[in-house]
Amino acid sequence: MQSALGRRTVMSTTAIQQQQQIRNFGGEMRHHNTDVNNQRIPWDFTQESYKKIEVIMAKFPRSRRKSGVIPLLHLAQVQNGGWIPVTAMYKIAKVCEVAPMSVFETVTFYAMFNRKPVGKYHIQFCVTTPCMLRGCDNIIHHTEAYLNVHMGGTTHDKMFTIGEMECMGCCVNAPMIVVSDYTNPDNFSYEFYEDLDWESLKAVLNALRDGKPTRPGSQLPNRKWCEPAGGKTSLLMSEPPKPYCRDLDAKPEPKK
Numbered sequence: 622m623q624s625a626l627g628r629r630t631v632m633s634t635t636a637i638q639q640q641q642q643i644r645n646f647g648g649e650m651r652h653h654n655t656d657v658n659n660q661r662i663p664w665d666f667t668q669e670s671y672k673k674i675e676v677i678m679a680k681f682p683r684s685r686r687k688s689g690v691i692p693l694l695h696l697a698q699v700q701n702g703g704w705i706p707v708t709a710m711y712k713i714a715k716v717c718e719v720a721p722m723s724v725f726e727t728v729t730f731y732a733m734f735n736r737k738p739v740g741k742y743h744i745q746f747c748v749t750t751p752c753m754l755r756g757c758d759n760i761i762h763h764t765e766a767y768l769n770v771h772m773g774g775t776t777h778d779k780m781f782t783i784g785e786m787e788c789m790g791c792c793v794n795a796p797m798i799v800v801s802d803y804t805n806p807d808n809f810s811y812e813f814y815e816d817l818d819w820e821s822l823k824a825v826l827n828a829l830r831d832g833k834p835t836r837p838g839s840q841l842p843n844r845k846w847c848e849p850a851g852g853k854t855s856l857l858m859s860e861p862p863k864p865y866c867r868d869l870d871a872k873p874e875p876k877k
């Protein structure tokens with residue numbers, strides 16, 4: 622019979638695995654065939670995309686076609702409404718003349734590539750330390766309750782998918798999210814919303830759902846870009862002094 626301590630150990634291991642699955646948006650790193658994403662469903666780039674591929678691949682020498690993997694994954698995701706089927710990965714491997722595993726590894730490494738369909742708006746919360754300290758857990762819990770969806774899931778109306786992302790480089794304006802919309806491939810959007818609390822995030826979600834304009838960037842009314850919310854506290858001069866540079870055209874001093 623399993624001891625109470627043993628049961629606790631098993632339960633906590635399971636909890637860790639569940640947590641891990643939540644954090645790896647899209648579930649496991651391994652591919653599992655589904656009705657909409659399996660190797661029997663053919664996939665190809667459009668003629669328009671192939672024209673773009675010609676331009677992309679011309680930037681790299683013949684021996685470095687592997688460098689085209691990331692731009693082609695991005696192209697496939699845009700063409701395919703925000704996610705990359707497994708058959709698209711095989712196609713990219715063929716175009717870039719690399720092993721399919723090289724493409725799979727790249728897709729699973731970058732959180733901005735999706736391996737399953739997403740809603741119209743894909744909302745990714747930054748969960749790295751500065752955003753965590755500034756309350757990302759709080760806005761995530763509110764969002765899950767408000768949209769009635771768990772992390773990694775899509776709302777019933779297919780309007781929102783929520784996921785996680787690591788630091789997106791706006792730590793000074795933490796907490797932040799990125800919202801991508803690939804429903805119009807020629808004009809897809811990828812917008813950052815920063816300095817969020819639940820009220821400002823709820824306003825963004827409602828505006829997106831209602832098709833109203835939103836204001837990307839800091840949601841604080843008195844913050845410009847990454848400057849302090851109350852105005853500058855350093856670099857108060859309009860133009861910092863230039864670094865010293867000797868006058869290269871100056872005539873040499875006469876020798877005494």
Ligand code: FES
Pocket residue numbers: 747748749750751752753787788789790791792793795796797
């Ligand atoms: S930690 Fe969130 S943007 Fe850097």
